[in-house]
Amino acid sequence: MFELTDEYIHQLREAILDDNKQFVESRLEELLPQDIASVVPELEMAQARYIFNLLDQKHQALVIRELDENFRVEFLETFSAEEIANYLNLIDSDDAADILNEQENPEEIIEKITDEAKAKDLKDLLHYDDDVAGGLMQKELIRANLNWSVNKCVEEMREQAKRVGKLYSVYVVDDSDKLLGRVSVKKMLLSEEETMVSDIYDSEIISVDAFMKANEVAELMKKYDLVAVPVVNNYGKLLGRITIDDVVDVITEKAEIDMQVMSGITSPVEEEDSIWDLTRSRLPWLLVGLAGGILGAQFLGLFEGMLSKVTAMAFFIPLITATGGNVGIQSSSLIVQSLARDPNFNDFSFHRFGKGFLLAFINGLAIALVVGLVNLLLMNDLKLSMVVSVALFHVVIFSSFLGTITPLILHRFGVNPAVASGPFITTLNDLLGLGVYFIIAAALY
Amino acid sequence: MFELTDEYIHQLREAILDDNKQFVESRLEELLPQDIASVVPELEMAQARYIFNLLDQKHQALVIRELDENFRVEFLETFSAEEIANYLNLIDSDDAADILNEQENPEEIIEKITDEAKAKDLKDLLHYDDDVAGGLMQKELIRANLNWSVNKCVEEMREQAKRVGKLYSVYVVDDSDKLLGRVSVKKMLLSEEETMVSDIYDSEIISVDAFMKANEVAELMKKYDLVAVPVVNNYGKLLGRITIDDVVDVITEKAEIDMQVMSGITSPVEEEDSIWDLTRSRLPWLLVGLAGGILGAQFLGLFEGMLSKVTAMAFFIPLITATGGNVGIQSSSLIVQSLARDPNFNDFSFHRFGKGFLLAFINGLAIALVVGLVNLLLMNDLKLSMVVSVALFHVVIFSSFLGTITPLILHRFGVNPAVASGPFITTLNDLLGLGVYFIIAAALY
Numbered sequence: 001m002f003e004l005t006d007e008y009i010h011q012l013r014e015a016i017l018d019d020n021k022q023f024v025e026s027r028l029e030e031l032l033p034q035d036i037a038s039v040v041p042e043l044e045m046a047q048a049r050y051i052f053n054l055l056d057q058k059h060q061a062l063v064i065r066e067l068d069e070n071f072r073v074e075f076l077e078t079f080s081a082e083e084i085a086n087y088l089n090l091i092d093s094d095d096a097a098d099i100l101n102e103q104e105n106p107e108e109i110i111e112k113i114t115d116e117a118k119a120k121d122l123k124d125l126l127h128y129d130d131d132v133a134g135g136l137m138q139k140e141l142i143r144a145n146l147n148w149s150v151n152k153c154v155e156e157m158r159e160q161a162k163r164v165g166k167l168y169s170v171y172v173v174d175d176s177d178k179l180l181g182r183v184s185v186k187k188m189l190l191s192e193e194e195t196m197v198s199d200i201y202d203s204e205i206i207s208v209d210a211f212m213k214a215n216e217v218a219e220l221m222k223k224y225d226l227v228a229v230p231v232v233n234n235y236g237k238l239l240g241r242i243t244i245d246d247v248v249d250v251i252t253e254k255a256e257i258d259m260q261v262m263s264g265i266t267s268p269v270e271e272e273d274s275i276w277d278l279t280r281s282r283l284p285w286l287l288v289g290l291a292g293g294i295l296g297a298q299f300l301g302l303f304e305g306m307l308s309k310v311t312a313m314a315f316f317i318p319l320i321t322a323t324g325g326n327v328g329i330q331s332s333s334l335i336v337q338s339l340a341r342d343p344n345f346n347d348f349s350f351h352r353f354g355k356g357f358l359l360a361f362i363n364g365l366a367i368a369l370v371v372g373l374v375n376l377l378l379m380n381d382l383k384l385s386m387v388v389s390v391a392l393f394h395v396v397i398f399s400s401f402l403g404t405i406t407p408l409i410l411h412r413f414g415v416n417p418a419v420a421s422g423p424f425i426t427t428l429n430d431l432l433g434l435g436v437y438f439i440i441a442a443a444l445y
Numbered sequence: 446m447f448e449l450t451d452e453y454i455h456q457l458r459e460a461i462l463d464d465n466k467q468f469v470e471s472r473l474e475e476l477l478p479q480d481i482a483s484v485v486p487e488l489e490m491a492q493a494r495y496i497f498n499l500l501d502q503k504h505q506a507l508v509i510r511e512l513d514e515n516f517r518v519e520f521l522e523t524f525s526a527e528e529i530a531n532y533l534n535l536i537d538s539d540d541a542a543d544i545l546n547e548q549e550n551p552e553e554i555i556e557k558i559t560d561e562a563k564a565k566d567l568k569d570l571l572h573y574d575d576d577v578a579g580g581l582m583q584k585e586l587i588r589a590n591l592n593w594s595v596n597k598c599v600e601e602m603r604e605q606a607k608r609v610g611k612l613y614s615v616y617v618v619d620d621s622d623k624l625l626g627r628v629s630v631k632k633m634l635l636s637e638e639e640t641m642v643s644d645i646y647d648s649e650i651i652s653v654d655a656f657m658k659a660n661e662v663a664e665l666m667k668k669y670d671l672v673a674v675p676v677v678n679n680y681g682k683l684l685g686r687i688t689i690d691d692v693v694d695v696i697t698e699k700a701e702i703d704m705q706v707m708s709g710i711t712s713p714v715e716e717e718d719s720i721w722d723l724t725r726s727r728l729p730w731l732l733v734g735l736a737g738g739i740l741g742a743q744f745l746g747l748f749e750g751m752l753s754k755v756t757a758m759a760f761f762i763p764l765i766t767a768t769g770g771n772v773g774i775q776s777s778s779l780i781v782q783s784l785a786r787d788p789n790f791n792d793f794s795f796h797r798f799g800k801g802f803l804l805a806f807i808n809g810l811a812i813a814l815v816v817g818l819v820n821l822l823l824m825n826d827l828k829l830s831m832v833v834s835v836a837l838f839h840v841v842i843f844s845s846f847l848g849t850i851t852p853l854i855l856h857r858f859g860v861n862p863a864v865a866s867g868p869f870i871t872t873l874n875d876l877l878g879l880g881v882y883f884i885i886a887a888a889l890y
């Protein structure tokens with residue numbers, strides 16, 4: 001497999017500067033479009049163009065398809081609308097539509113596409129947002145009329161297959177293009193030539209509406225092990241198909257976004273993004289954390305008398321808040337995971353809360369005992385040790401409950417529940433922990 | 446789409462208790478195996494068997510294939526080795542091998558499989574761990590000899606396709622079964638019958654070694670948009686193929702595990718697991734957090750004099766630790782993400798640390814100013830406000846650095862870097878934050 005190293009880029013750069021076409025071409029021949037697309041952004045723009053010009057047009061189009069979006073926008077600025085149109089003509093409509101959506105002048109580019117059918121397909125696809133089925137689908141697919149024979153079907157497939165990237169199944173439609181079912185390529189091969197499509201097609205077909213959410217499409221294809229799913233409109237008319245590779249990207253992206261949300265990053269960013277974007281994505285939750293911290297300081301101010309009498313109470317503030325935070329996030333992440341697997345799962349069940357309580361009870365007891373023993377040994381202060389242990393026990397129970405219920409509530413209100421596994425729950429738990437600690441102390445001192 | 450509801454289960458249960466076969470059968474006819482597999486675990490074991498007995502053997506096998514692993518183990522205990530063997534004979538070898546691996550007596554079951562080729566395939570597959578390519582691969586694939594004609598090839602495909610679940614491409618081998626390349630089904634359809642396989646096959650084929658890590662296989666298939674990849678041994682002999690649906694599961698599982706690791710859960714668990722498993726997966730990091738908290742208490746003990754003089758200093762402990770934790774996790778999660786995308790990325794680059802520093806500088810300054818102003822307004826204590834702000838500024842810088850370097854170091858030592866986005870970094874940052882706060886206070890007071 002190809003591995004991009006600094007030495008590799010260095011060698012390539014030198015060869016380009018020396019105008020050593022032979023060396024560069026021999027390097028490029030070893031690479032797949034995906035590899036070239038990972039090399040190109042590491043070079044200066046002029047060097048990238050140099051490499052690009054050594055490829056034939058089909059390869060150029062494939063490399064453009066694979067480029068990182070940010071780099072692609074910049075790179076394509078050096079091409080005319082007509083040149084871009086020619087590239088789009090060479091790749092599948094879903095990828096072409098994605099590229100068009102990044103451009104400032106998509107209509108102008110579409111006008112320059114010579115293949116009229118392709119231009120029309122792309123115009124259609126531009127209507128869909130990229131988080132719905134229509135935004136993932138491609139127009140290229142193989143359709144067969146219900147009344148064809150297998151022989152006629154295979155002939156048509158040969159013709160249509162020239163336009164279609166990957167062949168999975170043949171979609172069966174009626175005369176008005178309404179989706180009726182499918183025939184797998186395998187079944188087509190196993191059937192006699194005179195068989196009618198209507199005799200062998202499978203009418204129990206899973207299809208999705210063009211406006212179904214991309215995440216739901218991904219869950220559906222994963223659950224039913226589909227490599228492709230047809231997309232229909234309200235009237236059941238066949239519009240296109242979604243292939244598994246696009247759905248793999250959706251799944252990966254969803255996981256990355258959840259991870260960022262859990263880490264308190266508000267908008268999807270990458271390390272490569274600008275300082276300004278990175279700051280903007282980080283500051284909001286930091287400010288929420290600050291507000292929580294200032295509120296906490298105000299709260300502690302109410303107990304100034306107690307703190308100045310028993311200074312040692314302050315020593316355990318970090319222990320209390322950290323334990324609350326850790327327990328809360330552990331609890332919430334399992335709920336977030338269950339919700340990700342099945343957004344309709346029976347959420348507020350008694351069983352769930354009962355089990356959560358038992359778990360918190362055991363963990364809380366274990367923690368209270370361990371810390372109590374250690375504190376007694378280290379401090380020889382029975383009263384403070386007791387206050388800390390009793391507080392920890394309650395903090396574990398409350399944080400666990402808060403960690404369970406917060407993602408469920410957020411989910412009910414349509415907010416990504418992963419938010420509840422990040423700074424939000426930590427901030428809440430800090431305040432909760434401090435409250436429990438000082439109220440128990442006030443009761444025992 | 447099918448949606449599992451409490452009412453649905455309730456109705457079904459009633460019908461089973463009334464022995465209303467007709468109703469239950471009409472319900473089952475509407476469902477796909479994946480749906481039945483989600484219904485069955487909601488019922489009592491005897492009710493599950495009742496439903497199961499209404500299905501034909503092929504459907505039974507498909508439902509078993511789709512069952513949740515924990516439930517499946519329990520469910521299959523009520524079947525004989527011979528019955529299980531018959532089911533395994535009806536599903537693809539990769540799924541069959543997964544089920545065998547869950548059983549206590551896999552060899553006994555294999556012996557009862559009547560299809561000798563299948564039994565041999567399964568014996569082979571049992572040798573591989575489930576985190577390598579061999580553990581994901583299936584033996585079913587279509588192979589063509591280099592010297593065949595397209596006509597002969599299509600004939601053979603028809604024969605072989607009976608055993609193969611999904612048809613993607615035809616793998617081309619020489620007489621000793623060495624993998625030479627592939628022909629797509631599409632190309633096969635587009636070629637004349639007399640064409641030789643050797644004239645149309647694509648020799649630039651991506652294959653993986655049977656011992657390649659599952660995660661790497663997933664990255665590879667994702668990067669190159671592959672729906673199937675052939676698996677070979679050291680000598681290039683074709684062993685099997687891995688299909689995209691298995692890789693989608695690997696990607697999802699990796700994301701779930703990373704999320705759990707980030708949440709301080711040590712071993713992969715689900716909400717449904719036993720209290721004991723859940724406790725065991727949670728306690729370790731909670732104890733690490735406790736150790737950190739106790740260490741923190743000891744550290745604060747060193748500043749008892751200062752704390753009893755300036756009680757208000759204690760008020761800001763939660764603010765300091767929370768900010769350190771939030772910043773640290775934000776920084777580490779972006780590194781974890783970059784590492785997940787490309788495990789070989791140029792990690793300790795000057796550019797990365799420079800940018801991270803600039804970002805931390807801006808965030809730190811913003812935070813210090815905001816908190817400083819608010820504190821001045823609320824407390825009217827210039828000195829303490831300054832101490833808190835200066836400390837926060839430094840905490841942001843240090844936590845950001847720690848959050849950047851910790852996952853990189855863990856990755857170098859072969860530990861999942863996601864560990865660094867959880868309680869580990871929070872604990873470190875709590876201690877770091879306290880240190881910075883009190884050292885600055887000691888300098889300024």
